[in-house]
Amino acid sequence: MSPLFKLTFAAGAAVLALGAQAQAFPAPGKTFTLIVPFSAGGPTDKVARDLAEALRKPLGGATIVIDNAAGAGSTIGTAKAFRAPPDGYTLLVTHVGMATTPALYRKLPYVVDEFEFAGLINEVPMVVVGKPTLEANNFKELTAWIAQNKGKVNMANAGLGSASHLCGLMLQQALKTEMTTVPYKGTAPAMTDLMGGQVDFMCDQTTNTTSQVEGKKIKAYAVSTPKRLTQPAVYKDLPTLDEAGLKGFNVSIWHGLYAPKGTPAAVVKTLNDALKVALKDPDFIKKEEGLGAIVVNDARANSAEHKKFVQAEVAKWGPVIKAAGQYAD
Template sequence: MKTTFLRTVAAIALLGSAMAHAQNYPTRTITMIVPFAAGGPTDTVARLVAQSMGNTLKQQIIIENVGGAGGTIGAARVAKATPDGYTLFLHHIGQSTAPGLYRKLSYNAIDSFEPVGLITDVPMTLVAKKDFPAKDLKELLAYVKANKTKVTYANAGLGSASHLCGMLLQTAIGVDLTTVPYKGTGPAMNDLLGGQVDIMCDQTTNTTSQIKGGKIKVYGVTTKTRLASMPDVPTMNEAGVPGFEVAVWHGMYAPKGTPKPVIDTLSNALRTALKDPVVKQRFADLGTEPVADARARPEALKAHLKSEIDRWGPIITKAGQYAD
């Protein structure tokens, strides 16, 4: 009886402490981990959202770029962080593909984190170097099939959005391309711009300005319908690759055990940020838009993450591309 009583008292004390913490939260600077290099598309999304959320929370949110191993190094750091709301994690679709791509993870993609909410679904574009000979997707596919040993496909590394899109493309057209992995989207795009590699599939947040500037060619977008920001660019489906749809969604997380009142505060701040006219306009400039309010909630991100893990697992297994 005494032991049970003491445990109850301790539990009440912990609950009271958590509630007091949540009522005062936040009282200092928050760190948001982005598991990729600065300047990439996920980093861009994070900085836009962090600025607006910081205004709502009345505390600065600083971005810390912890790149490497397809985002798993940054994820592992967050999974081990103190669950007090002062360490956040913003990751893209790679959070759902890591369990399939990596045989050994020091964390569980679902159980090691508290979801805060979805942020945006970023379309992807199939692009090529400026002087690539094909004038449209039909010609590109024919050229690739005829020159599959010569055509080089760039990606930002194992587990990156460009890697995943490339796997889908090669599966869809039944061709194995010479893949050139880079340590990030920036170096991959630089070599595409310089003509060192031929084609690439990447997020509109990274390709829109290059496309509009005429520095690279674009052959299709990976959405069901054409993009308002690039109305002349056909979807992959209408251009010759039926059913080819992929969006790079971004989600925000906190370490497992972060008090629910803190998660609620963060979720509210995120949803406010996604309604911010400045954020919405910047997203539009990059060819994307914030998710609907109902999807920017913890339960929506948790359900989406589970469904995406189920979706990508078989695709990765079929491709046979793993990392230790």
């Protein structure tokens, strides 16, 4: 066998091996893991579990398990996903924290741009809600009440980097006022104290507020999106914050799917194709709409556009967080 033939044969074998590797994904019987960098039962966990159900069929009936790796404002679980084998079987489902942690943390154990972006999943509107005994009955009355009680108003959030923390920062800047922020270790204790009247109000995801608003355990004042919400029905009469006088106010909490750096392009494409099928699943859409979430049906479901969107969000949130001077160690 001539040296040239040997070289050509070796190169051809390598190409065939790479092709076989790509075609073999997903391997029959192989289990997928979705890392969620938040506690079980929270909004991101709910999204991930709904998504896992919708992804099973387009991934060949694969078993998909959830790994809740919570802590340090989502950075522990995100770092775990970043260090995972880049074979496509360990993925990350996380929210807007992917874009805000670079400003919130001086040092991160991962680089956001080095993840492989598999596609945006949904957007979750935010709602300004108050304790049930709050005197204000609409947003105009709420802003007047805040002005009258300057220095006495308490605004809850679920902790540094949480959706409620980020929305609260934007709200304070838009209202041009400072309030006493009360951080909690998660949404559940914050909501419990809001319902009990220990704190005055908060701005949180519809995934966290809907059942309490429907049960009249808290008051709802306005939504954070440019357009009014039609679902769930309990929000259909609420004005947007833009309509209520905070022109241009637009905050939503989005979720995306990511793979570790170095995951083969063919594998990322397979994951993206599966995600786009899942995003059209009627059961998935119904579950998300029931939580007030809007399933993505535009170009951001594609890998490249997802990455561009996250980069734009990094640029959007960085100045807001820096202006507030709120950092983690």
